Amino acid sequence: MSTPDSSYVAEVLDRFVQETVGVDDALLVSADGVGLAASDGLPAAVAEPFGAIAAGLVSLTRGAARCFAEDRAERVVIELNQSYLLVSEVTAWAVLGVVVRTDADIGLVAYETTLVAERLAPELSAELVAEMRTALSV
Amino acid sequence: MRTTKILIDGGPGTGKTTFIGSVSDIDPVMTEVPVTAGPDGTSDGDRSVAGERRSGAGRPTTTAALDFGRLTIDGDHNLLLFGTPSSGHLPFLQEDLATGALGAVVLVDPRRPADSYPAMTAAEERGQPFVMAVNTYGRDRSQFDQALRMGPEVPVAICDAGDRASAKAALLTLLQIIVEVGAGSGLGSARLRAGGAATVGGIHLLHPDRIV
Numbered sequence A: 001m002s003t004p005d006s007s008y009v010a011e012v013l014d015r016f017v018q019e020t021v022g023v024d025d026a027l028l029v030s031a032d033g034v035g036l037a038a039s040d041g042l043p044a045a046v047a048e049p050f051g052a053i054a055a056g057l058v059s060l061t062r063g064a065a066r067c068f069a070e071d072r073a074e075r076v077v078i079e080l081n082q083s084y085l086l087v088s089e090v091t092a093w094a095v096l097g098v099v100v101r102t103d104a105d106i107g108l109v110a111y112e113t114t115l116v117a118e119r120l121a122p123e124l125s126a127e128l129v130a131e132m133r134t135a136l137s138v
Numbered sequence B: 001m002r003t004t005k006i007l008i009d010g011g012p013g014t015g016k017t018t019f020i021g022s023v024s025d026i027d028p029v030m031t032e033v034p035v036t037a038g039p040d041g042t043s044d045g046d047r048s049v050a051g052e053r054r055s056g057a058g059r060p061t062t063t064a065a066l067d068f069g070r071l072t073i074d075g076d077h078n079l080l081l082f083g084t085p086s087s088g089h090l091p092f093l094q095e096d097l098a099t100g101a102l103g104a105v106v107l108v109d110p111r112r113p114a115d116s117y118p119a120m121t122a123a124e125e126r127g128q129p130f131v132m133a134v135n136t137y138g139r140d141r142s143q144f145d146q147a148l149r150m151g152p153e154v155p156v157a158i159c160d161a162g163d164r165a166s167a168k169a170a171l172l173t174l175l176q177i178i179v180e181v182g183a184g185s186g187l188g189s190a191r192l193r194a195g196g197a198a199t200v201g202g203i204h205l206l207h208p209d210r211i212v
Helices: A004-019 A044-067 A106-123 A126-135 B016-023 B091-098 B113-126 B164-185
Strands: A023-030 A035-038 A076-079 A083-091 A094-101 B002-010 B032-034 B061-063 B067-073 B077-083 B103-108 B130-135 B156-159
Touching (some): A004 A023, A004 A106, A044 B067, A044 B077, A083 A106, A126 B002, B002 B091, B002 B113, B002 B164, B016 B077, B016 B103, B016 B164, B067 B164, B091 B113, B113 B130, B130 B164, B156 B164
Parallel strands (some): B002 B077, B103 B130
Antiparallel strands (some): A023 A035, A023 A094, B032 B061, B067 B077
């Protein structure tokens, strides 16, 4: 089941992956760690745990920001051996996770990720997130 | 396919990670680290009780950030299980993990039930239905039936967190409670199917004001 808005979100993620050099996958999860939408080809076996981890990371990162009297973090970057993982808050209700190959220009991808988050943010009302959260299981 | 988030909470060493590892259909996400010292700087030996997980070197471990697993029941219902970290150092993380969960399994070590009271209190304060799951750590469950006397309003499941069927039964108990609470308060389209399998649908608890 999908609504026009949630398929729009999936399309944005797909286009982002196709058009951004070095990006393999993109995943949107609710702030509480439940999958909302994923780019084409991201298996559920990866999306589910990555989504839960991404939501946990955002929580930890907010805590880290508060330690230093800051109110938010721009993103989390994890450098694995063969990929980077970028995790960022899109709105208070949604978290974006991106899988990037290590041969990519990570600065450029981070910038493009910010742009896609800005494009998605106005679409992701609390109501839509709640609706996608109950309608979908990635 | 329905997706429901469930919180797995409880005091340190009560079997939260074990529970998720037992029931999860997928390889669970675990963030285990070795226990180094207790909060007072002494060794944490008093928590090195039977049933506590041990890493290869025989040292007890604890969850640093979160555990995550998934269980599909009844063919069309996904339970996403989020386990909390044991230490109380990151209360904001505990709250964030709890957000959106329809209910909680609060694991209890019958030898030190008070360790799990904060988790029960927190669930109550959130208005989250919960079941108190008394972990038998693989022992004969008859020893534990009288172990805890809570008020009749607190549902209790005796379970072995390390046993899939037993842990799953505790989850089903919770689902029934969620359904009953939901039916009582008009929460969405919750219903209980003939045969005891619970279906909870159309419910969301993603309150923006709960998100820090």
